[in-house]
Amino acid sequence: MKLSCDDGNNCTTDSCSKTTGCSNIPINCTAGNKCQDSLCDPKTGCVYKNFNISQRCDDGNVCTDDTCDPNKGCVHTNVTCVSNYTDFCIVATCDNIKGCISVPRTCVPSDNCHVSICDSTKQKCEESDLQGCVTAKIVGATAGAVLGAAAIVGICIAAAVLTGTGAAAAYYGYNHQHKGEFENKNPLYEPETKVGHNQLYDAGGKK
Numbered sequence: 001m002k003l004s005c006d007d008g009n010n011c012t013t014d015s016c017s018k019t020t021g022c023s024n025i026p027i028n029c030t031a032g033n034k035c036q037d038s039l040c041d042p043k044t045g046c047v048y049k050n051f052n053i054s055q056r057c058d059d060g061n062v063c064t065d066d067t068c069d070p071n072k073g074c075v076h077t078n079v080t081c082v083s084n085y086t087d088f089c090i091v092a093t094c095d096n097i098k099g100c101i102s103v104p105r106t107c108v109p110s111d112n113c114h115v116s117i118c119d120s121t122k123q124k125c126e127e128s129d130l131q132g133c134v135t136a137k138i139v140g141a142t143a144g145a146v147l148g149a150a151a152i153v154g155i156c157i158a159a160a161v162l163t164g165t166g167a168a169a170a171y172y173g174y175n176h177q178h179k180g181e182f183e184n185k186n187p188l189y190e191p192e193t194k195v196g197h198n199q200l201y202d203a204g205g206k207k
Contacts, residue, residue, distance in 0.1 A: 011040035034073040063094035089118035 005014045005022035012024040029046035031038040036048045057066040057074035064076040081092035081100035089105045107116035107125035119126045 009042045010045040011042050033070045035068040035070050061096060062099045063096055087120050088123040089120045 003016060003022070005016045005024065007014060007024045009024065011029075012026055014022070014024050016022050027040065027046070029038040029040045029048075031048045033048065033050075035050055035053065037051045038046060038048050041047050053066070053068045053074075057068050057076070059066060059074075059076050061076070063079055065079055067075050067077070069075050079094055079100065081094050083090055083092035083102050085102055090102050091105045092100055093103055095101050105118045105125070107118050109116040109127055113130050114127045115130055116125045116127045118124075
């Protein structure tokens with residue numbers, strides 16, 4: 001009589017070896033769909049069931065839409081926030097805690113010598129010169145051979161820092177007419193440079 005190795009469990013593969021006898025190896029139930037869970041029922045065999053996407057794929061970020069792709073599994077796509085305001089200067093963004101919110105538009109100036117402010121009427125970001133930088137631009141145009149671009153930008157930034165104490169103080173400091181707090185050692189206002197006499201040097205009003 002032939003020995004039967006059937007264990008009555010549809011979750012095992014039953015076989016018989018002449019040397020070892022019966023073996024009942026658990027089968028591997030692997031779902032082809034990455035949005036499903038796989039399990040095995042001893043009576044029916046492999047069972048595949050769609051899992052709860054909102055729970056399984058939730059990344060805890062309110063700024064993403066959590067979905068599931070059968071081939072990729074969980075997918076997290078950035079949400080698109082739409083502003084409830086018609087004002088150009090109010091934009092929608094997503095906060096990791098609050099979700100979609102409306103905030104003022106951020107205007108970025110083209111360089112350190114400008115400020116940029118959003119204009120609702122003109123529907124655009126408007127740039128204007130930062131106080132103290134107009135002079136620096138003139139210097140840049142006439143003394144490019146004497147000073148590098150980095151030095152000119154440095155003068156511009158220094159002028160901007162001094163704006164709070166008054167433009168006059170900044171001017172006197174640059175021309176060595178004021179000693180102490182506002183005195184500037186920038187080579188632009190030294191009588192001689194590496195390339196010869198400095199045409200921009202102002203010594204008490206006499207060049």
